[in-house]
Amino acid sequence: MTAEPSRSAGRMRASDADREAVVDQLREAAAEGRIDLDELDTRLGQALAARTRGELVPLTDDLGPAVLDSGEPLxxxxxxxxxARSGRWKVPPRIVAYGGMGGVRLDFTQAECRLREIEVEVDAxxxxxxxxVPLGWKAETDALDLGLGGLKDKTSGxxxxxxxVLRITGTCGMGGVVIRHPNLRERRKQRKELSRST
Structure with missing residues (x-):
């Protein structure tokens, strides 16, 4: 019975974000000399033509930790x-956030992200x-149900x-959804942390 979820996850349709994550990992492997340019071309062609997640997994299996997970979102x-998820963390292709009574905070400002698109489903x-989100990132919220709490998008756009691009779907519920750039205090804290690490 335990094998069934992984089989169904392998049959899931691959998104553009899934394919892009694999392409990025392949390019990084080529830059590090782990695969040659001919093999890179072959694998890139297979990645871009992949229709399911199952077709993508073998392309990076021998390159260390896989970019793709079992299909489960964070x-x-x-x-x-x-x-909360903040500080240094690796951004997966899909995130689901349930606000509950305590709320959820997603801070991407120091996160490691090589994806072009991130799907974020919210139930506020x-x-x-x-x-x-850092300056320059864009959030698309057209598919978001405003609920009672509504949306406050304070980003530059x-x-x-x-x-x-964050593609945000779901519902704002009663608590609402706020999207913003780091405030002055957060930017100062980041600069201090950067100066300590250099």
């Missing part, structure tokens, strides 16, 4: 005490979902070349 549940519930 799920954050606010519950009573809240949940009572306490809402707060999303912090201007996307810089090569930066990701």
């Amino acid at each position: 799920t954050l549940q606010g519950g009573v005490h809240g949940a 519930q009572m306490a809402g979902v707060r999303i912090v 201007d996307r810089l070349p090569g930066t990701p």
Whole structure:
């Protein structure tokens, strides 16, 4: 019975974000000399033509940790005490956030992200979902149900070349969804952390 979920995950249709994640990993492997240019061309062609996640997995299996997971999204549940993802973390292609009574905070400002698109499904519930993105990132919210809490998009809306797009779906619930850039205090904290690490 345990094999069934992985088989169904392998049959899932690959998204543009899935294919792009594999392409990025292949290019990085070629830059590090782990595959030669001929093999890179072959694998890139297979990645771009892949229709399912199952077709993508073998392309990176021998290159270390796979970019693709089993098909399960990163799920954050606010519950009573809240949940957050911040600091240095690796962004997966799909994220699901349930606000609950404590709320969820997603902070992408220091995250490692090589994806062109990130699917974020929200159910803001009572306490809402707060999303912090770097300057230049764009959030698309046309498919978001505003619910009672509504949406506050405080980002500039201007996307810089090569930066990701967050495709946000779901419902704002009663707590609402806020999307913003880092505030002054957060930017100062980031600069201090950067100066310590150099």
